[in-house]
Amino acid sequence: MSQPSRHRLAAAVQLSLLACLPALAVAQTPAPAQPEARTLDTVSVTGTRIRKAELETAVPVQVLTREDIDRSGFTSVADIVQNLTASGAALNTKFNSSGNFGAPPDGGGVGAGAATVDLRHLGPKRVLVLVDGIRWVNESSASGVGAAVDLNTIPLALIERIEVLEDGASSLYGSDAIAGVVNIITRRDADGGSLDLHYGEYDDLGGATWGADLGWGGSSERAQWFVGASYYKQREIASSKFANAREPVPGTGLANGSSATPAGRFIFQDPNTGEVFDLSPNDGATSPVYDPTQTGCDRTDDFHCFGTADRYNFAPSNLLLTPSERKSVFGQLRFEFTPQVSGYTRVLYNERNSANQAAPEPFFLGTDAGVYNPWAEETLVISALNPYNPFGFDLTTVGDDANLFLVGRRPVEGGVRRYEQKVRTWYVAAGAEGMFGVGDRTWNWDVNLVRSESRAEQTNTGSYNVRRINEALGDPAACAAIAGCVPLDLFGGPGTITPEMLAFIQPVVHDESRNTLSLASANITGDLAQLWAGALSFAAGLEYRKYEGSYTPDPITVAGEYNGVPSGATRGDYSVREAYAEFSLPLLHDPASGERLDLSVAGRYSDYSTFGGESTGKVGLRWQPVDEILFRMSYAEGFRAPSIGELYGTLSRFDATLVDPCSGAASSSAACAADGVPPGYEQTNSQISVVTSGNAELEPEHSRSLMVGAVWSPSFADGVSWSDRLDLGVTFYRHHIDGAIQAPDAQGILDRCVATRDPVACAAYDRSDRGQIIRFDDILDNLGTIKTDGWDFSAVWTLPDGDWGRLRFDARATWVTRYELVNESGEPEPRRPGVEVNDSAIPEWSATLVSDWTRGPWSLAWTLRHIDRLRESCGGANGFPICDDSAGDRNDLGATTYHDLQLSWRNPAWLKGTRISVGVNNLTGKAPPVCLSCSLNGYDASTYDLPGRFVYARLGLEF
Template sequence: MLKNSMLSKSVRLALIYGAACSSVAATAAYAEEEATEKAEKIEKIEVTGSRLRGTDLQGFSPVQTIDASDIDTSSVANIQELLLKNPAFGTPAISRTNSNFSTASAGVATVDLRNLGTARTLVLVNGRRFVAGVPGSTAVDLNSIPTQFIERVEVMTGGASAVYGSDAVAGVVNIIYKKEFEGIEFEAQTGQSSEGDSEETQVQFTMGTSSADGKGNVMIHGAYTDQGAVFSRDRERSAVDQASLGAYFTGLPEDMFTPSRPFYSSYAPQGRFFAGDSQFTFDKNGNLKAGWSTNGSDTVDADGFNRSHYRTIAIPTERYLLATNGKYEFADGWSAFMEGTYAGTQTKTELEPFPLSSEDIYGSTGGQVPIEFEAMMNGQMTTVRNPFVPDAIYDAATDEDGDGFKDIGFTRRMADIGNRGNVADRDTFRLVAGIEGEITDGWYLDAFYGYGATKESQVSSGQVNVLNFRNALEAYTDENGNIICKDANARDQGCVPVNVFGNGSISPEAAKYINAPGLLSTFTSQKLAGLNISGDLFELPAGFVGLAAGVEYREEYSRSEFDALQQAGLNAGNAIPRTEGKFDVIEYYTEVNVPLLSDVFMAEQLNLRGAVRFSDYSTVGNTESWNVALDWAPIDSVRFRAIRAQSTRAPNINELYSPPSQTFPTGLTDPCLDVTLTTAGAQAEACRADAAVLANIQANGKFTLTQGDLQGISGFDRGNPELAEEMGKSWTFGVTVSPEGIAVLEDFDFSVDYFDIEIEDAIVSTPRQFILDQCYGGDSSLCSFITRRDKGTGANSIGSLEFIDSGSTNSGGYATEGVDLVVTYAKDFEDYGLTGQVNARLAYTHLLDGYAIPLPGSEKDPFIGEIGSPEDKFYLSLGYTWEDLTVAWNTTFIGKSYLDDGFLSGYDLAPESVGVGSETYHDFNIAYRPFDSTEIYVGVNNVFDNDPPPIITGLPGNVTGAETDAGTYDAIGRRYYAGVRLKF
């Protein structure tokens, strides 16, 4: 359960606790002295959002807290799962349910505050940066965080770059490990979904001990977690390929969430062959037939291929984790500290076999495969034919490329090679060491050095070697009756002729020759050092002026390198070149708190705080961040805050240095679709101005796209070394209320915050749909990013989109505005003569606005209310404890949402005209302690087994294989778990 940071109450409770513990062991006088010492230690605490140390820690920043008991109650394997229930977080860029098709970093767990992008959310551990888990970025992989070693997580939203540096534009997630622990804790848990999959195992232990003199303490934590796979075929909604009837066929709003099922792929294992004006394939019995049909159902045969049978919804993830904390007081008031983390993670993706086209092999000749050519026979050059080609296909074939020989085109699902997918092993290591202590009365210093590194080794399967495939296709029968490869050099290198005609026709030897296992090696490192001082400058009538200042240094390096075939695009997949780069930055900051009034009428406290940070990057040069905050408590139980902040974010390594990398975007609408020779308007005229589009219209009566066209769009993303920093400006206004003296309300705490964040010169890759719409909407400069096919080949039509490129620029803008409400309640029923205690917390976020600006001067593109960013979200947690029994019920609400307005405009539909209803998920946990050292618990997540809304293929937000937005909604279903905790 999340809690508002009403830390003044924590101080009072700590004093009481300290005195109580002392009275057991010593005299009352000694107890009072020790309590005073504890109070002094507590008085100088640093919390997320400030480097200052002080006694009254609430007020300046809106901070919400997750503590260890919340983690225990939820029993999550990964802290990402719990964080995403907080309505301040948006849909994660990467999780194990939305990254099965990623060529790298699949299964990584990231977070995204305010839906402003993972790069604008800064994740800290114990107040310091953590090495990235995604190469070339600053995104931390929460798989590398040992969940049960966490004492608490503090979430601060709003700009915090002045305090923590770059990337804190949307806010900060500060993960704080446990410390000074003595004893042994052990926990084991197992569970699975109601469908019998998504098996989950957790085993972990924590042990700690203190030195005999009490000056040192060391803790060690180890954990193993194994989360099993969920396959698309095992959920009825996603077991068969389907597509949005509205998006692909009718364009009607009522059909957008209606599936056209099946919507099989035209790339089938038996092959589809184009010879002259004829098409051929093979039926299920292996007989050649003319024509092609994708019609069918779950029970009626069709020529197409059901990809969904092979896809994965939830990626299996296995983790080994080790964490340690150590601290030793080597002199009075001075301690040395150390913290370390190691995580070994393995993820496995699995998806359908590769869809190969002859264009992938013979792209330079229009995808035409020669089926006859000249070869030396009996001492003279003779025209020969490929013996694998069936006579009917050979007879229908013509000379398509003008070389005098027959050729054909084909598409084929490479089931003979096996399923695609990858196995990735990631290792993350981080070590921080330093000293901290009191320089003089009220002045503190800490200095640290840290090093972290993440490396990944990935082996992928299912791709083919294009060069070998070409050699293997060009085969003939020699004088001895042997089928051989045409190229003599290829024969010397082991070429094996390949037969692509029919399901299962490729021999194991040929499959081995054309197979191209892929390799990926990445390495990311981070070096950081810092020196901080804080203390009281002088005293004013209202209190001491506090100061914090420091200097920090950071160096980031990243390298990502695929195998040579992948880099060149010679494995028929994405061409992804090597990316390498680094930068460093030195920063200076200072923060001041000035107490203006204290203990006067209508001003129990009035404080002014300011912070400024100057940074010098090796890439973008000098940047500046600052914030100013006013904290006013007119009475003890009411506190107001106002914050104005300017935050900066320097570009990361991928944004700066990424070379052109191929991608295959989905969810795009071609503006020229259905345009005829007589369609009026500037957009139609722009479409007809393209010769290939015009040829398509003339051939079909209107611009027409095939299924292959819809599935065959590619493009290249690229970085930009000329990028500058982006700047975010934010306002936060808030009030916290802890009613006292009002019987009905005194057990409540209330917190309300208004936030408004605007980002200028945002680093963006211009959205491809925006490029399309603008190119045919009057901005012809963007047409240079678009390439259409100048001739029809195979399954693709003339004029269809082939490439849409995009690159990083400082041309974007983002803004979000809304209100957070947090209400907490805690009550001991003994006050009513009953037994037990109840606690509750509601966290609610209502968005008032949210939009992106793709290019300067362009219209706002609202994302508020769209799928993944609903106007309303809340998380309600209820808990009841009676003696040794604890029951918890948690509810997550996601408000109604709509399809992307840009997508709808392609069908002349108004924004917010097509959407899905709200979703509510309930989780239940019950724990019982039969002995002081033992706790047994069971739980159910998604108690009512809610199905996610149908965000199906062709709709924006669809996650391939899940048939929903699996980053926003629960794509797995009801899950059960049980476990035991032991403490000694």
């Protein structure tokens, strides 16, 4: 979009604001009258900065009350918001997100142990998370500089309600609010203490979860306070406990296993004969003997040609549920200095200890290793003098004499890779708020200061130093001159790497990351003038924010000696100064009929230290023709500023699971020959290393959002024998993002190059003379265009009280009618409604139904959560019976419905109140559908529950 057209709406809004300035000047002429007491008939609602009495604004806001939260049976903020029908794929503790996940191209790290929220399938970075209307600090993952909020830093005990705005709101809240806003409202009103205890576990898998929340609050004539502490513990579940997670790809055996095996795989050229071998030692051959006179695969020595049966099954070593322990203390104090002015302070400290786990780390050495490490690919010499080298000649990657193409060895002696995170988050906010009179009108104001930091430390055990591996494989005399070095045995199979060998090559790796937010804001809202149809209301404000972030990997990683995923240090900061204004203009009001028509306009200007100024605008229309019907519409411009990781992230590696279209029979095709693939080529590993990097030249993403909807509360269903109240809602939404920051899809690049010889795609990677991909660059840029639209439906029906109790139904559904992601070449990416791609599903339909029955002290809630059917590419499973349509490269993931049940009993006579709840989530024990393209555990952890029932009990006491 061109610069003039990009800001056309913003310019129009700014002109409308200027037009209102005379009214503002007139309104300020009379001497201010000081009100005697607070005015409590207006409230702040997410989606507008104007305090008003109406809760139904020009944009729909879904409110999750404390009762909704308790009824869900979930014990974290992320689990609650990720189950909204408008939510998309987001990180949670079911993702074992370390190991070969590598470093994503946005520089944000893998977010191990974190949990985020995605709205409209536009990504967590495009959702703004607020706490009491103020931004929260971004997460630290210890492997990058994150650009999304980790919801695990916000304890559930602190929350009064959650307001979710599923509309673009950059003109009101600034960057990141492209897909919507999640505003977490904290608890204020409390009289006395409370203690909540909970315990639950999966009946077939374990994974026990328990915790305690303690709170105490009160008030005096001028003060109000609430303090609390929270503890949460979740035990891990091994992947081996779930049948579909016991193979790299379910139903394919070892076909998609790793070629780095405990026995070892060796692809080399014998310099004496010129023959190329792909060999693995026979079972039990701890000191294998190589016969140089034998050729081909018909061998009688201690080697055989590597085949599928030799591949390593890494899947059982992973985790189905990652362990997590969280401890929080928090509090807030509000003090009334005068009837018109009060101050507040809020503090929080949250500490998370979590872990992820992966199979023993493999060595990939040789010219075809593709790991972007010179110690492994360019300078390695396995000396003929190494006492464990069975071949009698040097295996080298150096120069024209290079004859070592690949060594794949899985040193199970070193144990699994374990990534343990300790994340500390602290938050301090202070401010003042108040009111003053302008004529007979009351204006409200507030000023706020925030300082917050999230700091993560990650300790990685089970990894290796590839420089030391190089030294230990070289000339034994040179090794002897290095302290601690002993010759390394890669050839003898499992058990032959001794503790002395491990002591030299296996370090403990420490990484750190940090995100800091400093914020100051001032806001004012009130009525400017009384017009023919009501009050002309406004809100305006200023805000300053500074972001600082850093990622400091272990020194061996910076030096290029780490055998795992390489990455560089990242450090950066930027600041932004902003001003906004919002106006609500009543156009029509007929008290007799109830008809109202209101227009709202908003504009915001942001000045970034990184790229300069940016303007956004928004218009909304709210029409209520009669009391029972409301129509609303909004159109908004939005933007998202590139994050620190996206701007300053240094070169790192992401191990992508790719299917080479030239592997196997296709290698003889003309298209693959043109790509430099020799006949008979076979892809060595399904994971191909991709180099990623930030880009300091990135520009902001720009969006346009449209929402049109209606709410109908029919009077014939109000206070009658069969209905106490009925509310029906429908909303159409559309989001269009230009210049979306992303790295090109690696699989799409590979497929496009082979199919069309697109020069841009073909320049992104290199192959060796043997056809193996040895370089793949995938750098961030403003490449994408995203278009999505769909419909939200809601129906809330409350039946009247009777002898049998009170019954309420709350149904919500989202229908995604379009999702298009166009890449840098103008071609559509495979992600679209009804398709599963890369652990990220977009169901065409998602729906929930909550049935809530209450009678006296008893309540019973039955919740249905429905996910529509999906389809995916068979990928590496193509040709296996597990794939529903091998010829069409299609696998179907059937529709899934979960049933949750909760029974509660309350007794106000015990202490100040007692509540006991027991429940089961996934009552029928339904297993998630098999996903062949998902990275781990055979299912999409961002979309589906863990297999089996989750049974829990809760006890709440008030005193």
